[in-house]
Amino acid sequence: MRAMVYEAFRQRPEVREVRDPSCPPHGVVVKVEATGLCRSDWHGWMGHDDDITLPHVPGHEFAGTIVATGTAVSADWSIGDRVTAPFVNACGSCVQCRAGDQQVCDDQTQPGFTRWGSFAELAVVDHADVNLVRIADEVDFATAASLGCRFATAYRAVVQQGGVGGAGGAPRWVAVHGCGGVGLSAVLIAAAYGADVVAVDVAPAALDQARRLGAAAVVDGTESDVPVAIRDITGGGAHVSLDALGHTATFQNSVRCLRTRGRHVQVGLLVAEHAAQSVVMGPVVADELEILGSHGMAAHDYPQMLRDVAQGRLRPELLLGDQLTLEDGVDALLEMSASSPTGVTVLRP
CATH class of the missing domain: 3.90.180.10 (Medium-chain alcohol dehydrogenases, catalytic domain)
Structure with missing residues (x-):
């Protein structure tokens, strides 16, 4: 072959x-x-x-x-x-x-x-x-x-780990840091399930695409203080924030942009010089923040996602x-x- x-x-x-x-x-x-x-x-x-x-x-x-x-x-x-x-x-x-x-x-x-x-x-x-x-x-x-990695990975991160679209009051504000394949998938999925999405990237083309896929707001990642920008847009911070890139800046910005009882979901691989990250634990304890990982999605969880694809929701x-x-x-x-x-x-x- x-x-x-x-x-x-x-x-x-x-x-x-x-x-x-x-x-x-x-x-x-x-x-x-x-x-x-x-x-x-x-x-x-x-x-x-x-x-x-x-x-x-x-x-x-x-x-x-x-x-x-x-x-x-x-x-x-x-x-x-x-x-x-x-x-x-x-x-x-x-x-x-x-x-x-x-x-x-x-x-x-x-x-x-x-x-x-x-x-x-x-x-x-x-x-x-x-x-x-x-x-x-x-x-x-x-x-x-695209379903075997990026889209399914984003689906699990947003819906199953992030809790977006679930019963009992879905998170309203979702921040997505990094708008490559996984990040744009997360934007599309979160918006489709009713969340207001703030998309963050350094590339204007990626931010334009995020808007087309349903982002309510975008933030230029080169801004001096991305978490402050997200807090201003969301009126206090994101309920759920995803690092979809895997970089020290996107990880730190994702954790720091959360509101009280917010949830960070790590989707992008943190490797090489970005592998070890420090977290200021005071806000994690005082604000009851959650830090979760998300790694792909099992085959038995695909049917609901595929039904929504077939029905045109996703x-x-x-x-x-x-x-x-x-x-x-x-x-x-x-x-x-x-x-x-x-x-x-x-x-x-």
């Missing part, structure tokens, strides 16, 4: 012929019709992920059709089925999985990280019965590819940006060293 491969971290990848993947007994092989280019792929290429063994094929959010099934896979899945999968391939049997928390599986694998990924014509989904998600015919592959297709070949995707990956694209870039192997 053709795939994008890098032999060393921070070395320019190349597109070339590589071996086809073998189908594990509990898994399936998927013909990749579309795969998203995510900032997590850039982190992997930079060497920020300890799970990667070189040479490596990146890519972890994809959609396509099943072309091979393992001997242990149930009859629910057949060759030709249109599918996607969370970027966390859960084992289905560990303590976390038995509790329904497959997104933090103790024995997880991840395409594009622990094994070769989806910047290729073929990709493997481990433990298919636990991890496959069926795609309705009316959802195109490019849109479906419109992930609005997030789609450029659609590129694998060859053009090499430059797009390297360009993330300077900035993240607005919206979701999709590669077509």
